[in-house]
Structure formats: C-alpha cells, structure tokens
Amino acid sequence: MGFWSRPKFTRPRVLSDKGIMGMNRRNIDYIGRYNPRRLYPLVDDKLQTKRIALACGVTVPDLIGTISQQHQVRHLAEMVQEWPGFCIKPAKGSGGKGITVIVRHDRTGYTKPSGAQETIDDLERHVSNILAGLYSLGGKPDVALIEALINFDDSFEGYSFEGVPDTRVIVFKGFPVMAMMRLSTDASDGKANLHQGAVGVGIDIGSGRAIRAVQFDQPVDHHPDTGRQLSELQVPDWETLLQLSASCYEMSGLGYLGTDMVLDKLRGPMLLELNARPGLAIQTANGAGLLPRLRRIEALDSQRMSVAQRVDYAREHFSIAS
Ligand SMILES: Nc1ncnc2c1ncn2[C@@H]1O[C@H](COP(=O)(O)OP(=O)(O)O)[C@@H](O)[C@H]1O
Ligand SMILES: [Mg+2]
Incomplete structure (x- = not known):
C-alpha cells in the first residue's frame, strides 16, 4: 500500500469491512466486559495513577x-x-x-x-x-x-509545534494492539489531544514507523505548522515503549486501556496517563479497525504470557507488513 493512500473511510460498508469498532461496541463488549468499575478511580485521577506507577517502578513526570x-x-x-x-x-x-x-x-x-x-x-x-x-x-x-515540564526528545524536532508529542497505545489484555502519535499544533496550544487540534499519526506496531496521519479527521501529509513530512516519523526506542505500555495492564488491572506515553530527552519513555475509555479516532489515524485485532487476542490463551511475549506477539501479528 502506498504511503498516504487514501482509503474512503467514510462509507459505512467500508468501515465494517475494515473491522472499525464503533462507540456502542467499545462500551459494551470491551470497556464494560474488561474494565472493572472499581478500578476506574485509579485512572480517572491522575494523582492516583502516578502513585500506582511509582509503586510499580514505572517512570512518570516529576x-x-x-x-x-x-x-x-x-x-x-x-x-x-x-x-x-x-x-x-x-x-x-x-x-x-x-x-x-x-x-x-x-x-x-x-x-x-x-x-x-x-x-x-x-x-x-x-x-x-x-x-x-x-x-x-x-x-x-x-x-x-x-x-x-517534559522536555521532548530531539528526534521529534519539527514533528510537533510548541508542545510535547505523546504516543497513545491501546492495550488489550496486556497486548499493545494499536498505536498513534499525537503531535501538537498551533491550534492545540501545547497539548497533544486530537480534539484540541493535534495531528494523529498512525504508528505501525511492528516497526514504530508512521502509517498515515489525520487532523480534525482529515488526512494530512505534512505537519500543518512546521511543514515536516509525517511519513518519515519513526518512534525511537519502540520496543521499550511497547513494553512499558503493555506492563500497564498488570499495573492497573484494566483489560481495555489507553496508555499515553512521552519520550523525555533525559529520562526516556515515561507514562503520562492512563485512560479507561480511550477514543476511537486511533482507527482513522491507522486506516485500520480495532476489531480484528481484539478478536484475535480474545481467541488466544494468553493468561501466562509475559510482557515481553505479548509485545513479541503484537509486533509479529499487528504489523502492517504481516
Ligand atoms: N508535564 C507536562 N509537560 C509538558 N506538556 C505536558 C505535560 N503534561 C501534559 N502535557 C501536554 O498535555 C497533553 C495532555 O496531557 P494528559 O496528562 O494526557 O491529560 P489529558 O487527560 O487531558 O489528556 C499531553 O499530551 C501533552 O502534550
Ligand atoms: Mg491524555
């Protein structure tokens, strides 16, 4: 598939062909089934998330x-x-x-x-x-x-405008199933949230390389403020980042989880926050649906798999090259 090839996402039939997950299914089949309600306070309160992260030896901003x-x-x-x-x-x-x-x-x-x-x-x-x-x-x-303040790694120079880019990984039963980088823009005022106008770049789980990018749900090739070509983006230290996200499963107990990671210049990959109801736009940024990947994991007997084994499995099976 050519780099920024433009699949027609908006046609409903095409959406279901790609296994795109909608809001109802996410809420009922995944969040409802895999996220025990009593654990929500751990992630809905950033102070508590920091506490459990520190207790598990996961690096967080000071x-x-x-x-x-x-x-x-x-x-x-x-x-x-x-x-x-x-x-x-x-x-x-x-x-x-x-x-x-x-x-x-x-x-x-x-x-x-x-x-x-x-x-x-x-x-x-x-x-x-x-x-x-x-x-x-x-x-x-x-x-x-x-x-x-997080000082983002130099390798992201030009990819983010006036703000710290973050990497969102959807972690299902401890497997990193889909990833996206979020780059701040003039519109997003130093924050990397899509609703604030950040650019979402789908990232290949296998390699950590960019797949395609969107801003306000529309495909983009270049960063709107810096002009940098987004297809060249490669997340450094990808394996470490995946392992850190995957280990958030044990740390939080949540089966369906969004992890926000940042790469600090001096301290390496850090956990910014966890999300018990991660958004669905990551699918648009990847040009792929979550459902086939989630179902694949549901069919797997994964209980005794270690963090490293889960990351290996994901890199092998959820790579765009596979
Ligand atoms: N300590 C920080 N230093 C610099 N930028 C930050 C810091 N914390 C958050 N941000 C920016 O704000 C965005 C949102 O922060 P986050 O903690 O994930 O809160 P939210 O729950 O609102 O998404 C991050 O993606 C990042 O771009
Ligand atoms: Mg966030």
Missing part, C-alpha cells in the same frame, strides 16, 4: 506539588520558583481541557508554548477554576497537579 484548597493557591509562585518549566493540570481532567503548559518564567511573567504571557494572577485564577471543578468529570471539586 510532581512538583498539588493544590487542593483555595488558601494554598497563593503559594503557587513559590512552588514553581526553582523549576524552569511546569504544567498545571486538573487531576480529574481529560482531553487536554484545563491544562496550562508554561515553558519558562522570570520576573516579567510566565510564558506559554506559543510565546503568550500569563501573569501569576492568571495562573492562580486558573488553579482556582480547577479546584472549583470547571474541568472535572461531572463538575466535582478537583485538585490541581503541578508537574515538571
């Missing part, structure tokens, strides 16, 4: 601190003083909502990835909004996480 009460908000400037860059996020947020990335700061103010300046008052107001539940599920009161 936590500078948390703010859970209004009277602590005025300590924000002091908390971040010694950190060159940081990120403020709601513990129970999703889809990039309520995340503010600050790449540097000095006496004149705080600089976002776009170069836009924020004052300490702006940031404190933002934290207050997080506490009030503006970005949390169901509008419940929330906690603000202040996290160290």
Whole structure:
C-alpha cells in the first residue's frame, strides 16, 4: 500500500469491512466486559495513577506539588520558583481541557508554548477554576497537579509545534494492539489531544514507523505548522515503549486501556496517563479497525504470557507488513 493512500473511510460498508469498532461496541463488549468499575478511580485521577506507577517502578513526570484548597493557591509562585518549566493540570481532567503548559518564567511573567504571557494572577485564577471543578468529570471539586515540564526528545524536532508529542497505545489484555502519535499544533496550544487540534499519526506496531496521519479527521501529509513530512516519523526506542505500555495492564488491572506515553530527552519513555475509555479516532489515524485485532487476542490463551511475549506477539501479528 502506498504511503498516504487514501482509503474512503467514510462509507459505512467500508468501515465494517475494515473491522472499525464503533462507540456502542467499545462500551459494551470491551470497556464494560474488561474494565472493572472499581478500578476506574485509579485512572480517572491522575494523582492516583502516578502513585500506582511509582509503586510499580514505572517512570512518570516529576510532581512538583498539588493544590487542593483555595488558601494554598497563593503559594503557587513559590512552588514553581526553582523549576524552569511546569504544567498545571486538573487531576480529574481529560482531553487536554484545563491544562496550562508554561515553558519558562522570570520576573516579567510566565510564558506559554506559543510565546503568550500569563501573569501569576492568571495562573492562580486558573488553579482556582480547577479546584472549583470547571474541568472535572461531572463538575466535582478537583485538585490541581503541578508537574515538571517534559522536555521532548530531539528526534521529534519539527514533528510537533510548541508542545510535547505523546504516543497513545491501546492495550488489550496486556497486548499493545494499536498505536498513534499525537503531535501538537498551533491550534492545540501545547497539548497533544486530537480534539484540541493535534495531528494523529498512525504508528505501525511492528516497526514504530508512521502509517498515515489525520487532523480534525482529515488526512494530512505534512505537519500543518512546521511543514515536516509525517511519513518519515519513526518512534525511537519502540520496543521499550511497547513494553512499558503493555506492563500497564498488570499495573492497573484494566483489560481495555489507553496508555499515553512521552519520550523525555533525559529520562526516556515515561507514562503520562492512563485512560479507561480511550477514543476511537486511533482507527482513522491507522486506516485500520480495532476489531480484528481484539478478536484475535480474545481467541488466544494468553493468561501466562509475559510482557515481553505479548509485545513479541503484537509486533509479529499487528504489523502492517504481516
Ligand atoms: N508535564 C507536562 N509537560 C509538558 N506538556 C505536558 C505535560 N503534561 C501534559 N502535557 C501536554 O498535555 C497533553 C495532555 O496531557 P494528559 O496528562 O494526557 O491529560 P489529558 O487527560 O487531558 O489528556 C499531553 O499530551 C501533552 O502534550
Ligand atoms: Mg491524555
């Protein structure tokens, strides 16, 4: 298949031919069946996810601190003083909502990835909004996480505009079944979430190489801001990244899981967050459906397979070359 060949995804018959999974099937047959509800709080709260990751020896971005009460908000400037860059996020947020990335700061103010300046008052107001539940599920009161800035690996230079690219891997019963890189754009303001306007690049499970890419559900060949050709993208350290995602199965107990990984310049692959209801757009970015892969795993007796064996199996069977 030629690189950015353009299959006609939108025709329903073609969709089902490709085994594209819809929302109902995902909710009922996979999330409902494989994700015990009692485990949701572990992944719906980023603070808890960090705790279990650290307990399992999985690398995560440094936590500078948390703010859970209004009277602590005025300590924000002091908390971040010694950190060159940081990120403020709601513990129970999703889809990039309520995340503010600050790449540097000095006496004149705080600089976002776009170069836009924020004052300490702006940031404190933002934290207050997080506490009030503006970005949390169901509008419940929330906690603000202040996290160290991730410095993304040089190999992604030009692929992402003003923000950290992340790699989403769908892990089913501990097997990495489909992957996509998400690249931030001018539209997505330093965040790599598709609904914020990031580019999604389907990544071959076998090789870690780009398959095709989409932005706002439409195929794209080049990064809209940097012009870099997306077909050349190759995720470095692919095996390690797959093993890290696959091991999130044991760590979380969730059978159907989305793992968000980032590659830090100094610390290598890290886990950013886990998702118990990962989106379906990864299929569009890959030009392939999840269902055939999920069914293949369901037919397998995989209980005693190790992380390394599961990764080997996935690389062999879910590669576009196979
Ligand atoms: N510590 C950080 N440093 C830099 N960018 C970050 C950091 N944390 C998150 N981001 C950016 O924000 C995006 C969303 O973060 P994430 O923690 O996955 O929250 P959400 O649940 O909203 O998707 C990431 O993909 C990344 O681009
Ligand atoms: Mg995320």
